[in-house]
Amino acid sequence: MKKKILILVITLFVVLLLTSICVKKFSELPGSSHIPSEDARHIVAVHNTSTNPFIFPSIGGGFWDPFPSYWDGVWHLYTLRVNTFNDVIHLTSTDLVTWNEHKPAMEGSGICTGTVVRNKDKYYMFYTDNEPQTIRLVVSDNPWYFDFSKSVLVAEADDKVYTLEKRKFRDCYVFYYEKEELWWMLAEATSQGKVAVALFKSKDLLNWTQHDPIFMDSVRGHGSCPQLIEKDGRWHLTMLDYPNWYYVASDPYGPWELGGYYHSKHISGASRWDTDSKRWCGWGFFPAYKTPEGDFDYDNGPLSVGRELVFNKDGSLGVRPLPELVEAIQKPQNNANLFACARKYRGTWKVDAGKQELRCTDDQGGILVFDLPEKNPNYYFEADVELPISQTKVDIVVRASEGFDSGYRIAIEPDKKVAAIRHFTSYDGVFDEMPHVSDDGKSFNVKVFVSDGIIEVFVDGRTALSTHVVDCSNYRVAIEVSGGEATISNPLLHYFKVNAI
Template sequence: MTKKLWGAVAAVVVVVVAGLGGKYYMDQQDETIEALYPTAPGTFVGDPMPYYDGTDFLIYYLEDHRDGEIGFHPFSLFKTRDFYHYQNAGEVIPYVNEADDQERALGTGSVIKDEDGLYHAFYTAHNGDLDPKEAIMHATSKDGEKWDKLPDHTFFASSAYEANDFRDPYVFYVEESNNYWMLITTRQDGTGVIAKYVSDDLETWTDDGVFFKNDIGNDSNLECPSVVIYEGKWYLAFSDQWDQRVVHYRVADSLEGPFEKPERGLDHVDGAGFYAGRLETDGENLYLVGWIPTKDEHDDRFNYNWAGNLAVHQLRTSENGLVGSLPETARKQIETKVITAEQLTGETIPTTDKAVIYSGKIKGSDDGVLALSFSKDNQVLINLAEQTISYQNTTIETLERGAPKTEMPIVVSDGKFDLEIVKEQDIVVVYVNGRALSNRIYKAKTSDWKFVTVQGEFSLD
């Protein structure tokens, strides 16, 4: 489990019963977590569902206990204003810990507040032993933390869609039509689509056809959709369930579409080490809220798996599409260290328990390959020859025989680039000119690290 820096505990820990199956958990309400990439103690973060309530970002998520229970993935809640101090409200919507219940597992959903101030959660109820496996369910709350389930409002896929792939509802109010829209991940005619359902009262939903069809050249499901307006444009985000496994985005002038790939640049801001990102805005700033996965057996030799640590990129527009950075409110909370010439030429950089940003303007030769070497077996590579940034769990000497675990194209002109390395425990997020590469590197938690020039030349600019 990732070690974190914890704030003051403001509540007495009590034992309460969660779910019908008698599962017990520790309620850590009002505990404050200080971290750029938080988890609750002993558990992991899956599929965040952020909602800005005008003051706080309420980040609901699927909590991954990995405890062997029949049921899994309750909704839990972090609340934050700066993406560094998180109030841990704990579990807020439980699953039903019974083998034959539709809610044996909760799946991704969304939260919205109506005009009367009542919170509404719409979520997936999943049971792989049932047919259909998935349903959309509804709950309401006066404060966003204590929820009442409304099972009478449950609905399943219409005949137009694949009933066993029908999940991840994202609900928002549309002023132009004076009703609510729900985007749902599903399948039609053998490929992934995002369906659109509509409602006047948040209780009864009507199928209104396909909102968006897979356009990425495969038949992948388009998971965890979200849509927001930012700087006069509508942005749609979704996660590619297989193949690339990245968070894509599309742009349109109106909700009616068409939602298309950006005219310039990539259609994603991070690699496969960041997943299930949902868009949210406070009216001025745009954020992408996802998770950085753990690895099988918590070992750098193995592949990424499901759930991990919460991670947030702040997004902004550029001539090359959307680019990302650490949220500015979080940046103010932690130390920034300027990369020195001595460090760039191989001086060892001590690891630290605290979150740190390492920042610098770098110039490299056209054929340059620069490694951030976290132990002898873990390299983050900035490759100017191929215009990529990647992570390989291999040695410098065997790079050519290995393959990237995750990779992102970058745009570097004249060999000059802004480099930012955000390190907290075993999380390493590298930004090169606004392109991000999120990584879980367990050795980074305990090992000192250094820059290694693999090819060409590098210097401070």
């Protein structure tokens, strides 16, 4: 009996010794941290984006530069809070519709854009130290808590290849490049007086070696939040330079060919993506800028509608709203019966609820106004539009007035190959405009998110428009057809509840 007790005691001692060694070994990793006694996974707010698609942080202010990660069926959205540099906000979702906001993943000072990656059950938060413009790292045993006091320096400008003459060495992006079996780090930098994307490499995520930039351009004013994405043998380099630009190459070292931009300047920080191995998802935020209604001199978010990156056959990029969000919105709850409230304002229309069709049969066009049952100016509107000739123009007017003399126009002009958000009267100017070519030149799908002071539009699942707006006094929707006939099919309106959490 004594022998068995002795063996048990020795076994327990060995187990405790090995455990302490493992803990000590991890704690000696540069930048390592443990989850605090108070559970950082505590949920401080829940955001349902089918109820309100634009998220603000519960602790006030707005968002900057989101950088998403995906592990084990959970999307982790890390993002900065505007004008603070003091914390990293952390949201998670398993369905891309409902988001749990947690306590900040890290709190400190001078915290700017970075990346969170996982390797061998450890989590590595790389971030920019704002004032010196250097890249630092905190390692954790979980994705919920990173101890700022354990931060270590991992990369900085060497004043030779990379200089700080333009105060840019920031916005690090880290990923594993399988071909070289190395971790790569990209950062916005300056080299030879040009905007550059710096390159560093590592075997262990702790020790990094500097390399020549993979990209330099004297035309760009910024190369913020750079990222590399490979798809079907093409490499795409995305970056923010107001708007969000992308370049295409057959090799991650370049040479790079300018592809264009997939967002206008009205969405910022939307060049960071992550993948669940099936698609790439990302978010942006709404910055300050001037619109036809005046200057928006604040920089307080919110986050944009979540979007999925679209890789077109010709190598170009586009974006579409997250399919999970659209599917949740299309469910019958909080949806209006548009056919019951359609009012013929001008021209000849056939309203067929059975076929889910609204047909303008007047060759001069016409106007249809929806006198919606709720006086709620916040909603999602979707429809398919078919035109007999490409010269016909269709405007979806949101927040339209009863007498059809005010509102915001979603203008789709196939013959001019543009999509735009415009003020009701053309002389009041354009809020946002993007080039757009429909597949056949005569039909398109439009999805419109209108909530509080924001409008976002997605056309044909690849073109996005975004803007701040002021007027929330009107709540109707209208359709204006000019220069011909048109068929609007499968119209849907879903109400948002802006203040609901």
